[in-house]
Amino acid sequence: xxxxxxxxxxxxxxxxxxxxxxxxxxxxxxxxxxxxxxxxxxxxxxxxxxxxxxxxxxxxxxxxxxxxxxxxxxxxxxxxxxxxxxxxxxxxxxxxxxxxxxxxxxxxxxxxxxxxxxxxxxxxxxxxxxxxxxxxxxxxxxxxxxxxxxxxxxxxxxxxxxxxxxxxxxxxxxxxxxxxxxxxxxxxxxxxxxxxxxxxxxxxxxxxxxxxxxxxxxxxxxxxxxxxxxxxxxxxxxxxxxxxxxxxxxxxxxxxxxxxxxxxxxxxxxxxxxxxxxxxxxxxxxxxxxxxxxxxxxxxxxxxxxxxxxxxxxxxxxxxxxxxxxxxxxxxxxxxxxxxxxxx
Numbered sequence: 001x002x003x004x005x006x007x008x009x010x011x012x013x014x015x016x017x018x019x020x021x022x023x024x025x026x027x028x029x030x031x032x033x034x035x036x037x038x039x040x041x042x043x044x045x046x047x048x049x050x051x052x053x054x055x056x057x058x059x060x061x062x063x064x065x066x067x068x069x070x071x072x073x074x075x076x077x078x079x080x081x082x083x084x085x086x087x088x089x090x091x092x093x094x095x096x097x098x099x100x101x102x103x104x105x106x107x108x109x110x111x112x113x114x115x116x117x118x119x120x121x122x123x124x125x126x127x128x129x130x131x132x133x134x135x136x137x138x139x140x141x142x143x144x145x146x147x148x149x150x151x152x153x154x155x156x157x158x159x160x161x162x163x164x165x166x167x168x169x170x171x172x173x174x175x176x177x178x179x180x181x182x183x184x185x186x187x188x189x190x191x192x193x194x195x196x197x198x199x200x201x202x203x204x205x206x207x208x209x210x211x212x213x214x215x216x217x218x219x220x221x222x223x224x225x226x227x228x229x230x231x232x233x234x235x236x237x238x239x240x241x242x243x244x245x246x247x248x249x250x251x252x253x254x255x256x257x258x259x260x261x262x263x264x265x266x267x268x269x270x271x272x273x274x275x276x277x278x279x280x281x282x283x284x285x286x287x288x289x290x291x292x293x294x295x296x297x298x299x300x301x302x303x304x305x306x307x308x309x310x311x312x313x314x315x316x317x318x319x320x321x322x323x324x325x326x327x328x329x330x331x332x333x334x335x336x337x338x339x340x341x342x343x344x
Contacts, residue, residue, distance in 0.1 A: 003200055019227065019231050020226065020230075020231065020234055020321055020322050020325075021322070022158060022231075023231045023232070023237045023238065024232040024234060024322070027234065027235040027236065027237065027239035027240075027242060027245065028238050028242035028245060028297060029242075030082070030239045031239035031240060031242035031243070032242055032243070032244060032246075037239075037287070038236070038240050038273060038320045041236055041239075041240075041309070042309045042310065043145055047094075048127070049096075050304055050305070050309060052236070053233055053236065053301065053304050053309065055227065055229075056230075056233045056236075057194055057233065057300070058178070058194075058198065058227040058229070058302040059133050059225045059226065059228065059229030059232075060225075060229040060230050060233070061195075061226075061298070062174075062198050062201055062202065062225075063225055063226045064202075064226060065198040065199050065201065065202030065203075066202040066205050066206060066215065066218065066219055066222070067202070067215070067219050069137070075312050079151060079279065079280070079283050080156070081274070081277045081278075082151060082274065082279045082283040082284065082287045083155055083158060083287075083309065085270055085273045085274050085277065085279065086133075086155050086158075086159065086270070086275075086287050086290050086291060087158070087159075087162070089266060089269060089270045089273070089291040090133040090159060090162075090290065090291050091162060091166060091170075092129075092133065093266070094133065094262075094266055094291055095127070095130045095131040095170050095174060096130075096174070097129075097130070097173075097262060097266070098127060098130025098258070098262050099123070099126070099127050099130060099174045099177070100124040100128060101126070101258040101261055101262055102122065102123040102127065102258055103123060104258070105254075105257060106118075106119035106120075106122050106123050106258075107119055109124070112142070112162040113250070113254065113304070114251075114254065117250075117312075118312050119310025120312075121313045121315075121316070122239040122305065122312050122313070122315075124303070124306070124312075124313040124315045124316075124318045125255075125299070125303050125311075125312065125313035125314065125315065125316025125320075126255075126258060126262075126316055126320070127171060127174045127175060128171060128229050128260065128298075128299040128302050128303050128306075128313065128317055129259070129294045129296065129299045129316070129317055129320045130262065130294075131167055131171045131174070132163065132169045132291070132294055132296070132298045132299050133159050133163070133290055133291055133293070133294070134156075134290050134291075134292075134293030134294055134296060135299050136342050138152065138156060138286060138289050138290045138293050139152060139153075139156070140331055141285075141286065141289040141293065141328055141331075142286035142289065144273065144332045144336075145281075145285035145286065145289070145332055145335045145336055145339075146282060146285075146336075146339075147204045147282050147283070147285050147286035147289075148280075148282040148283050149287070150265070151282075151283050151286070151327050152286040152290075155286065155287065155290055156244050156290065159290065160195075160199060163195055163295070163298075164195055164196055164199070167187050167195065167298070168309065170329075171302070175264075183241065186274050186275075192202060192293070193301075194298050194301045194302065196297060203247045204207055205218070210282040213294040230321070233300060233320055234321065237300070237304075237309060237318050237319065238313055240309045240310040250313030251315075252319055252322075255315070255316050255319040256319055256322075256323050259319065259320055259323050260323060260327065263323070263324070263327045263328075263331075264292075264327070264331075266288075266291050266292050267288050267289075267291070267292040268286035268326055269332050270287060270291045270292070271278035271284060271285075271287075271288035274287050274288060274342075275341065275342060279342070280342060281335075281339050281342035284342055285339075287300055288331075288335070289328065289331065289332075289335075292327075292331060293323060293324060293328055293330065294320055296317060296320050296321045296324060299317040299320065300314065300317045300318060300321070303316070303317045
């Protein structure tokens, strides 16, 4: 969402955790009662890309990309410190700290309860989450902390540009370090399909719509499709993962542990750095939120493309979705309570 759209937290966003929970329950039920339907969805693939999920991912990503105005990047000179913190945390720390936590917990701490094969899959899913900084919901978190909308747009736009070029190499490197085979062709294809093409489509749409008011109206109309696409994707994922979850319900809690540690740790690092650098709160809060939140739409899509709908990697990215909203709301509350400690 761009600055001119002035986003608000609507019914879907506010209760996203509930919709995700409902989708999980419905998915498990459908997967148990109608396994043939799920098998048919899983079989709809071309070049390792699931066509059903591809449509749903585009429904998630495209409305957000319409709001990204790369012309705002020129405004970064007003407050370079906030952007520097965001870029350092997002691209030099976050992917590697997530990989480290995943290996620590799944290969060592949780080793008695998780097979090596499952551990590798969960690690891969968390690496995908860690390598994709938020590009959508951060506008909601920014507004809830009274953040500078224009500067938030600059931060997100610059991150999107970097993500186009850096996401695939970072993911491939980290997956290689953890000794997981990397299908480069599929990874690059997924990045192009779920990042590059939606960005291009969003820019074309903005040009066609014209002014800020038309863009805002269009974004408002298509925004619900993002949540619908997300919930439908989660339903499918859990429909295929349902038996695993019923057999081992504690696996969700195990996957959530490193995600929670990563989320709160990254926020503390970015928020603390912004405080020490005397970055104003209206920039510091969104700056920390971007790194803490994840572009889970991309992570889910790439996990499915690389490892399949029924993979542990896909399950790990979905757990990330389930955990993210309550975590981010708690951090919004903390940022608002500590506003007075920052420069105005």
